[in-house]
Amino acid sequence: MTSRPAVSRGLNRNFKMSKLTIRKMMNIVRIPLIVTALAVGATAAYAQPAIPKLAPMPAELETRYALSALPPALRATASVYLLDTKTGYHLARKGTSGLNCLVQRTAWELNDFRDDIYYPLCFDPEGSKTYLKVIMDSAKLRIQGLGPPALTKLVKGRYAAKTYRGASKPGLSYMVGPVMRTIGPDKKVQTMAMPHLMFYASGITNEDIGAKPNPAVFSTLMNPFVDRQGNAEQSFLIQMIGDAEKAKIMAEEKRLVDDLCAYRDVLCLHKMTH
Numbered sequence: 327m328t329s330r331p332a333v334s335r336g337l338n339r340n341f342k343m344s345k346l347t348i349r350k351m352m353n354i355v356r357i358p359l360i361v362t363a364l365a366v367g368a369t370a371a372y373a374q375p376a377i378p379k380l381a382p383m384p385a386e387l388e389t390r391y392a393l394s395a396l397p398p399a400l401r402a403t404a405s406v407y408l409l410d411t412k413t414g415y416h417l418a419r420k421g422t423s424g425l426n427c428l429v430q431r432t433a434w435e436l437n438d439f440r441d442d443i444y445y446p447l448c449f450d451p452e453g454s455k456t457y458l459k460v461i462m463d464s465a466k467l468r469i470q471g472l473g474p475p476a477l478t479k480l481v482k483g484r485y486a487a488k489t490y491r492g493a494s495k496p497g498l499s500y501m502v503g504p505v506m507r508t509i510g511p512d513k514k515v516q517t518m519a520m521p522h523l524m525f526y527a528s529g530i531t532n533e534d535i536g537a538k539p540n541p542a543v544f545s546t547l548m549n550p551f552v553d554r555q556g557n558a559e560q561s562f563l564i565q566m567i568g569d570a571e572k573a574k575i576m577a578e579e580k581r582l583v584d585d586l587c588a589y590r591d592v593l594c595l596h597k598m599t600h
Contacts, residue, residue: 378441380411380468382410383429388409392408392429394504406426407427426448428461432461434477435560444507447500452495456494457499463481499562501523503579519572519576551564
């Protein structure tokens, strides 16, 4: 049998070694690529949806809007907090009455972050020590990047741990402004002209007061009813403002209503349900 020349045998050995070397190099490259692909896939699977950013309101408009939650006679001595969309609420005007007003943009109990929530409200001293703190903390945590489910869990946990608490004595939050956009009695977000007062009623239910509100029949909401906002501590007895008083408010606040509509169309009353 004729043997192959030594040169040919050497070339074959070199060729086999080259193929082995190439395969090893390909495996070395393939492993990081696989790891990278798995990491990217895992990141995509657990990626959270982007949190809608809150657009700032002009300070003068936000101040007027916040104060609209109060009857006119109470506005001059109330404090006003404005929302800095990069840091949270800050005291823009120091009052003397113990009433504190702001425009709420984030509600932890919705378990959802939107950029079209606007409702002015003012708390008395008791509400300022309790519910106002929750509102301010929620805004700050949202801005810092905490997502809706995490915020809902955190707030409920703080209530359970008594870091947050409901009002310990009777009091009320004023919400008699002409326009608000938030979740309505039917549990849908909408623009409303619904001036009302919220009396603190931690742990109270509609059954306790014999109320039978029916969101589908707005007339039933003209009687006092309890609105539970996320937990028992945030339960409030709602008293709507009567038709004559509401008409007076709408007439007196026409300029504000127009300015809010010009600022953003979701605040226009032509989007109103009630």
